[in-house]
Amino acid sequence: MAEKNSLNAVLKRDIAEPSDNTAMGWGSDVAADMLRRIGVRYVTHNPGSSFRGLHDSLVNMLGNDDPTMLLCLNENQVISVAHGYGKVTGEPMACILHANVGLLNGAMGIFNAWADRVPVYIVGAGGPADAERRVPWINWLHTSRDQASYVRGITKWDDEPRSVSALIEAMYRANIIARTAPKGPVYICLDAALQEDALSEKVDLPSATRFLPADAPVPSPESLERAADLLISAKQPVLLMGRVSRNRADWDNRIRLAELLGAGVITDLKTAAAFPTDHPLHRSIGYHFRTAIDHVKSADVIMALDWIDLGSAMKMLPAGERQIVSASVDSHVHNAINMDCYGLSPCDLPFQVEPDILVRHLLPVVEKKLAGQTRSPLGAPLKSVARPAPIPGEAKLEDIGWALQDARSRYKITLMRTPLGTSPDVCHFTDPMDYLGNDGGAGVGSGPGNTIGCALGLLGSDRVAVGVIGDSDFIQGSTALWTAAHYGIAALLIVSNNRSHLNDELIQMRVAKQRGRQPANSWIGQRIEDPDVDIRKIAEGYGAEVIGPVKTIEALGPAIEKGLALVTSGRICVVDVHVAAGSPSRLAEYKPEREKAS
Template sequence: MNPATPASGSNEMGWGSDVAAQLLRDLGFRYVALNPGASFRGLHDSLVNYLGDADPKMVLCLHEEHAVGIAHGWAKVTGEPMAVVLHSNVGLMHGSMAIFNAWCDRVPMLILGATGPVDAARRRPWIDWIHTATDQAALVRSFIKWDNQPASVPAMVEALLRADRLTRSGPPAPVYVCLDAALQEDPLQRPPALPQPRRFAAPAPSRPDAAALAAALQQLQAAERPVILAGKGARTTEAWTNRVRLAERLGAAVLTDLKAGAAFPTDHPLHAAPMFNFLSGPARAVLQQADLLLALDWIDLGGTLKQAWPAEAPPVPVIEVTLDHQLHHGASMEHQGLAAVDHPLAGDPDATVAELLAALGPAPARAGWHAASSPPPPAAPARHVTLSAVAAALRDAVEDPDLVSFVALSRGWPDQAWPLRHPLSYLGKDGGGGVGSGLGISIGAALALRGTGRLPVAVLGDGDVSMGINALWTAAHDGIPLLILVNNNRSYLNDELHQEGVARRRGRDPSRRWIGQRMDDPALDFAKLAEAQGVEAIGPVSRPEDVPAAIARALQVVQAGRPCLIDLLCPPGAERDLNEASGGRPAP
């Protein structure tokens, strides 16, 4: 990490960009992630020489996609937005996939864009013309919550205040404010009187209509076999404890989703089936025995119900608590299938759980009607490195497994072998399925976890890591402790499984599924690629007996405050079927 550079020159507010920088500080932004660009050179100067690169401090990235990913990971841990700056139209295009991930994952984020001077008379030849757009936000408008391009300093103040309020309001999602380069660089006639941000704060979380809540509560109290689908929720111990209390009060079976992250302790007697991506056999059996369903901001409720009852609407009452419908439009299908719901409760899921608990009042917990899933049998010794062996070695090596935060998990991770007992035990997936997002999101989450005493661990596939490897430079540069375990099968194995499924359906040779999928000949050396970014790395580790020593060495590095990567060579077929291991279904 470079030593802090003291602010130089005049520290008086004198330029348009100084106003934007001051507002970021007043609004409480601690970091701003960026890759440099001339379209926001005015703002860059204000962050460095007016604010002194503190509150917010710059997080320098080698690609705009990583800058957005880091802000995404930060929000997954804190529930708060990080600021991101993207250079003109080209930087916005670079960052667009990561913005889509953040949109699908419903996380807050303040994205500042910039355009070459809107006034054509002020554009430099060539470069300012190709970096100026008449409607730059149109590139991402279908997957952001709100956008604005202010034309004056007072308008910029209002735009930033509104953007901050909207991104923090439920349901959260990224917002985009584009700053004209000329507006940034024009001198101020006089410094504006900036308003107090607290007067523009986001409202308290929404709660459902009282009559609708009372009707749903009556059905919950009458249910004998209720099931709670615990989806997205706050990463706070209060929200976590309330979900547990509600399940115990109702004696409800609970199901959780690998896409959403830890929402309920997975070794609790009421946790009725392993976490899943697609509905697993055990989870389907639980749903089919239920006499009522309570969905708490569940991802793809319609798809889940269709998997449980393919030929009919759910034969039991369904209560859905969500605000997600407020973001739905026709440009993107991330809203998923339309679910048949008997009691739609428009409200924040955690606030609604608190309301339900208050309405239920003090009473003894009811016995659960469904037995918890049994843990898997111990894995047989493997001839190759497997994720099961990696999980066992990591569990033996850490002092307290409950202080591990899995900021990412690849397919095949044996989640049943590692109970999740804290809201930060596992942060869920990237939202939009954009390959290459894992390292950026993991680094942002690790930045948010730095100093908390928790150990951030990212288990990532080789295809994902290969696309985002230079995000590691930021982790090395800023001293962000993070353990990265690369599940390296030298293939886009998920796609291999898809190709095998297609070949079998067509009566063709499934053994050729690897063609156009394998990342071999030459094999990628992830340890050397990581070392080239300044990150200590180990591997490739190809023998199971070498895994414990590699993990022990890596933990020493991370505990010293630095990132470390282990390249784990897990050949295709060494682990049991990856879809079954993740609680999913066979490749189509």
Template sequence: MADAGGTSGGGRVAGWGSDVVADALAALDIPYIALVPGASFRGFHDSLVNYLGPDGPQMIVCLHEEHAVAIAEGWARVTGRPMAVALHSNVGLMHGSMPIYNAWCDRTPVLIFGATGPVDAHERRPWIDWIHTSADQGALVRPFVKWDDQPGSAEAAVESVLRGYQIAATTPKGPVYICLDVGMQEASLQREVRVPDVARFAPGRPPAAAPDEVERAVDMLAAAHAPAVLMGRMSRDTADWQRRVAFAEALGAPVLTSIHRPPAFPATHPLHVLPVCGEWPSVAEADLIAGADLILSFDWLDLGGYLRGCIGTASTQKPPQARVIHVSLDHTMANGWSKDHYALPPADLALYADPDQVVGQLAAALGVRGCSAAAPLCPDALHNHTHWQSSVTPPASGADHAMSLELFAHTIAGFAASREVSFARLPIGWPGDACAFSHPLDYLGKDGGGAVGTGPGHSIGTALALKDSGRLVIGVVGDGDFLMGVNALWTAANLQVPVIFVVANNRAYFNDVRHQERMALTRNRPVENKWIGQVLDNPRPDIVRLAEAQGFAAEEVGTPDALIQALEAAELRFRAGQGTVIDARVGGY
């Protein structure tokens, strides 16, 4: 860490521009930097290796820039802190742009370093430096990063790193991009450049609601007979988790969570009356929302669209009858390019504050009013609601050639029930009644951008963050997702970071098969053609051999019993430090 006077730790004396960038990174105590090496940041690379040495972040070498960003995002999804990434020039940034967009949509902090140049055309080598230099490289990702910069001096680079970290880690969090000119990196320093005390530039505390707004919210809750609470984007912190439970018990209202986000409330709690919400509102969810007279939303993903889906309208012209308290800071991220601000939600009280801060304020206010779990504020809110687990019937095993997705999911959930498991990812169609989450790290959510290929990187980043925690890390991914990101597994093997992948292999881009089926039915065209352009066959990708080539153990299974046996064997390997891929045949093609 840099001391209060700003000198480098370890007796280092910066001699080059990139040394100063490395000093700033070390002062922030960032443990890892994921990268695919590139000549554009050769100066920075040298500073990390030969200047910082063991005082700097550990390098995570990747085989593709997409994996580097996805691993960093997976790590941040657990820790809530930015990890560093280095991307080579404009070409590396273009490779890495998709998972950067995912991090943006996920509101996940990532500190991304790029490089260009030399900006001075006189210094460019023939051919290669010209095609790897852009006039405004940050423009490639500016619509989906919180901030970008291209500092022109070593002094400016220090400020850029500190500002970038501060912005990335400030709620709502997100990725930032800092482009390092080759000329600045490789310039010999003829002066002292100091890194200040980074504690003076730390992110501030997330904002809370004004006291009068909290008072009004409590009054609205007290007047409600059938409130419903939607818990969306919230922290992984266990103290925040416990505070949410205490608040919900003091209120006594049903709570919903979504499979799009990591769990914000235990699905096994009596107040979580319905299964975890899936891709679209269920009939039971629609009935609950229709029967509510107050909806309290804590940064629910696409609140406006969700409410429209529940009440069966496609526009703002028919808002729900219930009053709405909307707690979110997400409007501050809207920029017009990406439409991830979603549908405009109605709000009778909009609290522009951090959701977990507001939970604490509301919990304190309810405590002052003498409320507790034994005497909830809304004692009749659970009328006619029974807990979803009381009616769960796992699907029976059929005579099919492959497991159904439902049977597959319940088999894995049954295995996890007696273990501390962190599901780094779950695939499309995973049933909500196979989500008995009871801890904030039981599941880390979907990819915010709805892309394909990030599942392996996210799972590896999650495993890196949870290494030595004792938690079993499982990434359940689709075959398309796995095949696009399979060589990310080499990085996990190289780092000796174990992770278990279970591939839901339906041997097709099955989500799009269903879209083609819908088109054919709508247009009165042959439904049997829905498979054309979708099937992964002839030859069938050999997932087992692809996994083994990356240093993983692997096997193929096709029945629930075989899946359980494979998971038990994978757990033993995981405890011994080796990763496993299970290629599970599920219903589909």
């Protein structure tokens, strides 16, 4: 294995022994070469015999280099790692899922990437489709007539090619579709026989440069003029910034537009950093729109930039005269299976373009109409960040946020995600790469893989990948730690360990109260206690460095500092932080804030 001694150096790759035969001679060789041609750098997988042909081609024909295979110990993490990588780079990483069983096991990860609109290039396998070629029992069991039907509602496109020429076309098409906004997962199922059959003739692969995504559409001049007039004439404009790009120029454009208009800005913890949270125009950030209502209810013009669930948000506002401008291409992937189309919002001026493309074209129109006049000073100084005096004793979730904020003065941290109970007071994002949002599907178990995929995407940069996750999220996704340890992917996982499924515990407490029943029983079926799960043993078993359990606020800052130092030396590190546990006395402290957020 190649050595790796520092953060963001070259990945530690399993080195393949040279093969005497690297000529393209099998169907799977074509598939492997196609992955290289479309720019895939890494392939995550959990082993399975259905893709034994492709496995051989990647290792013995391509030498396990460009793309490099990354072994994961669970199919959900196969997808979760690729998902985290895509959130950083905007590029699809490839995943291989074994037959129907691997596909079913990875379905939650696929749903997360789908709901998060992140590109993932999934290659499956099955069969042989020809029954005469199936091995008794196992080939029959692992063959589905329409394998993609298991995930058709949560992928943008799928295909099951039956010839080499069809395979080439399918792989190019899948690449175009995955990379076209709204981005998302695609799935190609390769028949085992197609992989393993020898090529009958030389295959000439067409150039990838002729099969690229088209330029994104742009708004019409007439619509831009109307939008500019609406926003400039508004007395209290508000910008809802949702799913937007990680590009620094786009970030600067959003700031400039808000400053020109003097518009209040609302951002969303479900999505990545969209606007500096310490900017004077930033009003609110959170997982739930109801926390922002007071800052939006008086708006006379609202511009939504791919805001998640805009329809429900508008229903929460009191009745009043307001104009709504919306930029999103999300409707292109709405289907009859999933309700991630959300509520249908009224809209006075809809733009079927990507939000940053609208901002990019709207800016010069607004600047020209304002002729140098603005409603707020351009480049306004950031609001001061003051941490309240910490209360000695047991740490809380917000204390983790403050410790990370302190560490930002010494490290360029990319926060992959943070739990639902995160306070907006600890969200201080000044760069588009400071925070990457949640996992899209709002399930449990993706946090470790997402964070490690984020770290993989940051290779070669000066940033440190950090994920703050719950204990149940860690427990379900902890196998991803082995992948990080084996390949030298450096990241910091901070486990906010309350020994409970606390969100559900609070919900059960509220249900009991509503029904006049006993809220003290809300812990039953929710607590992760007796025995407590030993985070240290789990993490060390997969090869990670571990700090903790950290049980006091006094120990928290030094523990995170030590963890970051280990990560910058090239290690995967877990900090186990015991935060307010799910006991009745501690629940009382969390209840008001969490009930408002539910």
